[in-house]
Amino acid sequence: MKISVNGLHKAFESRVRLGIMSALAVNEKIDFNSLKEFLEVTDGNLASHLKALEREKFIDVEKSFVGRKPNTSYFMTQAGKKAFDDHLNALEMLINSRNRNEIKK
């Protein structure tokens, strides 16, 4: 493959993880159940992807109680914002270079 994949962060290769980051980019914080509904994935699947992003320190957890029920919310960290922006820029460059190649042909 000619196009460099530099800048496309590995963490965003999964569609679910990309979805989580997209939703958190435009919301201050989102609770687990809402994320599950937006992404249409199972509990286990979502939890493992969230863990992975947490390990990268792209997102962080906020635990609280709504009444007596525990409520887990997620939000994007500064590092996460930067990584997501870089990823968007990389995608943009990829699209631009592809368009240029097509014009050359």
Place this chain on the structure above:
Amino acid sequence: MKEERDPIRDITDIRSMMERSTKFLSLSGWAGVLAGIYAICGAFIAYRFLGFEPGVNNDGSLCADSGSFSLQQVIFVAVVILLLAIITAVFFSYKKAAKRGEKLWNATSRRLLVNMAVPLVAGGILILILISKGFVGFMAPFTLIFYGLALYNASRFTFEAVKFLGLIQISLGLLGSFFVSYGLLFWTLGFGLAHIVYGIYIYYRYEK
């Protein structure tokens, strides 16, 4: 080798997720059309059968010779129309959300309602105060203004068209406050005609 990724598809996914997680898009055009029809029927009943044609002074207070309509009955009709419109909206939104595989009561619908509730509750209380002081002429135009503010405020969390609907309601409410004796006419234009036009637009734009 990793799967071949299409960056354009990635961008599309990102955009749709951003929209999905911020906007409640299960509002139905049909609910708008029906709400408009209820409003026109209600205005007709109030005007024709209850004789709601309050002669008002320029300050919106009742004239001495302002006929013999029953304020209670007019308010009762208004509340019935409001309840019918809400039930219709919830019903159609529920069906549309189910079709889109979403829940009706989720993070986006919650946010939409909270943003509508603040101007609506403030307006509702103000209107009750105005009625208690006898400024019945401002009842109809003020419902338009505060409903319009609620829509404008909530439009960030749903279809763009809701913003324009809000601005139209605010304008009609201001006109109605100036030309107090035409209050019911402006009310019918706002809650009736504007809702029907908005509903048809939403239907053709997003549901067909």
